[in-house]
Amino acid sequence: MSSKIVDNTFPAGSHYFSGNEAVAEGAIAAGCRYYAGYPITPSSDIMERISVRFNEVHGVFMQMEDEIASICSVIGAVWAGAKAMTATSGPGFSLMQEGIGYAALTETPLVIVDIQRAGPGTGQATRVASGDLMQAKWGSHGDYQVIALCPWSVQEMYDLTIDAFNLAEQYRVPVFLMGEEAIGHLRERVELKTALTVFDREKKKGAPPFGTKQDDGIPPMPAFGEGEKLLVTGSTHNERGIRKTDDPEAHTRLVARINNKILANRDKIIQTESLYTDDAEVVIVSYGFTARSCLFAVNQLRSEGKRAGLLRLKTIWPFADRIVREMSSTVKKLFIPEMNRGQLMGEVMKYAKGEVIAYHQTDGEIIHPSTVIEKMRSLL
Amino acid sequence: MARDLEAYLRPGIASTPFCPGCGHGILMNLILRAIDELEIDMDEMLFVSGIGCAGWIPSPHFNADTLHTLHGRAIAFATGAKMFNPKLKVMVISGDGDLTSIGGNHLIHAARRNTDLTVICANNMIYGMTGGQAASTSPLGARTSTSMDGTIYRPFDLCKLVLGAGAPYAARFAVTQPVSLIKAIKSCLTTTGFTFIEVLSPCPTQFGRRNRYESPADMMNLLMERCISKDEAARMSVEQLKDRIVTGEFTNGRP
Numbered sequence: 001m002s003s004k005i006v007d008n009t010f011p012a013g014s015h016y017f018s019g020n021e022a023v024a025e026g027a028i029a030a031g032c033r034y035y036a037g038y039p040i041t042p043s044s045d046i047m048e049r050i051s052v053r054f055n056e057v058h059g060v061f062m063q064m065e066d067e068i069a070s071i072c073s074v075i076g077a078v079w080a081g082a083k084a085m086t087a088t089s090g091p092g093f094s095l096m097q098e099g100i101g102y103a104a105l106t107e108t109p110l111v112i113v114d115i116q117r118a119g120p121g122t123g124q125a126t127r128v129a130s131g132d133l134m135q136a137k138w139g140s141h142g143d144y145q146v147i148a149l150c151p152w153s154v155q156e157m158y159d160l161t162i163d164a165f166n167l168a169e170q171y172r173v174p175v176f177l178m179g180e181e182a183i184g185h186l187r188e189r190v191e192l193k194t195a196l197t198v199f200d201r202e203k204k205k206g207a208p209p210f211g212t213k214q215d216d217g218i219p220p221m222p223a224f225g226e227g228e229k230l231l232v233t234g235s236t237h238n239e240r241g242i243r244k245t246d247d248p249e250a251h252t253r254l255v256a257r258i259n260n261k262i263l264a265n266r267d268k269i270i271q272t273e274s275l276y277t278d279d280a281e282v283v284i285v286s287y288g289f290t291a292r293s294c295l296f297a298v299n300q301l302r303s304e305g306k307r308a309g310l311l312r313l314k315t316i317w318p319f320a321d322r323i324v325r326e327m328s329s330t331v332k333k334l335f336i337p338e339m340n341r342g343q344l345m346g347e348v349m350k351y352a353k354g355e356v357i358a359y360h361q362t363d364g365e366i367i368h369p370s371t372v373i374e375k376m377r378s379l380l
Numbered sequence: 381m382a383r384d385l386e387a388y389l390r391p392g393i394a395s396t397p398f399c400p401g402c403g404h405g406i407l408m409n410l411i412l413r414a415i416d417e418l419e420i421d422m423d424e425m426l427f428v429s430g431i432g433c434a435g436w437i438p439s440p441h442f443n444a445d446t447l448h449t450l451h452g453r454a455i456a457f458a459t460g461a462k463m464f465n466p467k468l469k470v471m472v473i474s475g476d477g478d479l480t481s482i483g484g485n486h487l488i489h490a491a492r493r494n495t496d497l498t499v500i501c502a503n504n505m506i507y508g509m510t511g512g513q514a515a516s517t518s519p520l521g522a523r524t525s526t527s528m529d530g531t532i533y534r535p536f537d538l539c540k541l542v543l544g545a546g547a548p549y550a551a552r553f554a555v556t557q558p559v560s561l562i563k564a565i566k567s568c569l570t571t572t573g574f575t576f577i578e579v580l581s582p583c584p585t586q587f588g589r590r591n592r593y594e595s596p597a598d599m600m601n602l603l604m605e606r607c608i609s610k611d612e613a614a615r616m617s618v619e620q621l622k623d624r625i626v627t628g629e630f631t632n633g634r635p
Binding site for chain 1: 390422423424426428439440443444445446447448449450453456457458459460461462463464465467468485486489
C-alpha cells in the first residue's frame with residue numbers, strides 16, 4: 001500500500017457546503033472517478049453534484065436503473081481500476097446488501113454513503129434517524145467485517161469521506177459513511193486544504209490477489225486489462241480466485257482472513273474523541289448528529305460544575321470495544337442517547353463493565369440538547 | 381473442445397463441468413472459435429458471467445480476465461467495468477434465468493443505453509443448476525419441477541425484448557447451427573454498442589427427462605426440427621409457425 005500527497009481538486013480555503021455537497025467534494029479529492037447511483041431522498045444531491053463535477057475532473061457518472069445495479073457497477077468499475085462510490089438511503093441501502101457481501105468476499109475496496117432516514121420500510125423519507133447502524137454491520141448474509149464512519153459535522157462529511165476511500169484502499173474492504181439526514185442537509189463552513197494524503201491499492205504483478213501468508217493479511221489487487229488473467233468470483237475461492245465451493249478448509253481460511261484483517265487492525269482503524277472524560281462521573285457515548293447535542297449538554301453541565309463527559313465514536317465499525325471497556329471502568333455510568341431503538345446501546349452494554357443508561361428517540365426529529373441535559377441531570 | 385483452441389483455456393482446465401448432452405460446451409467452443417477467427421488478444425477481453433450453469437462457461441475456463449458475479453447482475457458489473465475502462469472488450473455470458481428473469485431489468489436498461497457490451501444468453505429454457513424449475517423462457521406447457529402439469533405462462537421472446545428496449549442488434553440461433561452462431565458472435569464482437577445473442581442450448585438433465593426427450597440426441601433433434609430461418613418463417617402460415625423457433629439476425633433499423 002502506498003500513500004501520496006495530492007493537490008486538492010477544489011480551491012483551498014473556507015467554503016459553505018451542505019453535508020451532501022461536502023461528501024461529493026471529499027470523494028473527488030480522494031480520487032473517486034466512478035460513481036453510480038439511483039435517486040433517493042435524502043441523498044440524491046450527492047449524485048447531482050457528482051454528475052456536474054465529474055465533467056470537470058473526467059470522472060464517469062452513471063445513473064443506474066436501481067440501487068442493485070448501482071453497487072454492482074461500482075464493483076465492476078473498481079476491478080477495472082477505479083476508486084468508486086455510490087450513495088443512498090435506507091431502502092436503497094437494503095437493496096445493496098447482497099452486493100456488499102460480494103464486495104466483502106471479493107475484497108473490493110469501495111465507499112457507500114448512507115444518508116440515514118426514518119425507517120423501517122419507506123418510513124419518513126425526509127426525516128432523520130440513525131437506524132441503519134446494525135444493517136451496516138450485519139446487512140448481508142454470512143460473516144464479514146466492514147468499516148463504518150459516523151460524521152458529526154459538514155467538515156467531517158468531507159474529511160471522513162476522504163478517510164473512507166483511504167481505509168477502503170488500505171484494507172480492501174467496503175467502507176460506509178453513515179451520515180444522517182440532518183447532517184446531509186445542514187450547511188456550515190468547511191475548511192479545505194491545498195493538499196491531502198491519499199492511499200492507492202497495492203499492486204504486485206503475478207502475486208495472488210486473494211491470499212496472503214498471514215491469516216490477517218491484505219493481498220495486492222490488480223485490475224482488469226493488466227494481463228493478469230484475473231478470476232474474480234463471489235463464491236468461496238483460493239488465493240488465485242479458483243472456486244472452492246465444497247472445500248471446508250478453503251472456506252474457513254477465507255472467511256477468517258476477511259474478518260481478521262479488519263479486527264486485528266482495529267486499533268489503527270478506530271477513531272474516537274474524548275471530552276472531559278478524565279474526571280467524569282457520567283460519560284455520554286455518542287456518534288453522528290446526536291453528538292452535537294451531547295457536546296452542548298456536556299458544556300452546559302460542566303458550567304454548572306457537574307462532572308459530565310463525552311466519548312464520541314467517529315468509527316462505529318469495527319466497534320471501539322477496548323475504549324468503551326476502559327471508559328466504563330473509570331466512570332459511574334455510561335449514557336447513550338440514539339435516534340433508533342438502542343442499536344449501539346447493545347454493543348456498549350456488551351463491553352461496558354458498569355451501568356449503561358439509554359435514551360431512544362424515533363420520531364423523525366433530532367435529539368434536542370435540552371433532552372440530553374434533562375436526562376443527564378437525573379443521572380448525575 | 382477441439383485441441384486447436386486449448387491456447388484459449390486457462391492452464392490446468394481439463395474438461396467442461398457440464399452434464400452429458402448439455403449444449404454449453406458447444407457454445408464455449410463457438411465463442412472461442414469466433415475470437416480465434418478475429419484474432420482478438422485474450423488480454424483485451426473481459427468475460428462477465430452470473431450464477432447458473434452458463435455462468436461457468438467463461439469462469440474459470442477462459443484464459444482471460446473473468447468476473448463471476450451475483451445472480452442476475454452480470455450486466456450491471458460489466459457496465460461499471462466497461463464505462464470506467466472503455467479499452468476492455470466486454471462479453472457477458474450467462475443463462476436465461478440469470479439474464480432475463482432476476483436480471484431482466486439490467487438487460488433492458490443496457491439495451492436502452494446501447495452500452496458497448498456483447499451479451500450471450502445461453503437459453504436452456506429452465507433453471508438447470510437449481511434442479512429444473514420453470515423459467516421465464518420455458519415454453520408454454522413445459523413440465524418442470526415447479527410446474528409438473530405444464531407451465532401456464534408464455535415465455536419471453538428475448539430478441540424482441542431487447543430490440544424493443546433499443547438494442548441495435550439481436551440474434552437467435554441454436555447450438556445446432558454452429559456456423560451461423562460463429563458468424564453472429566463475430567458480428568457482435570465487431571459491432572460497437574449493445575449486441576445480444578440468444579443461444580438455444582439443450583438441457584437433457586433437467587428439461588429433457590421431464591419432457592419425454594429421453595436422450596441428449598433427442599433434444600438436439602428437437603432443436604434441429606423446430607429451428608427455422610427467418611426467411612423460411614416469412615413464407616409460412618401462422619399455423620405452420622406453431623412450435624417453430626425463428627432463428628436469424630435481427631436489427632432495429634438503426635445504424
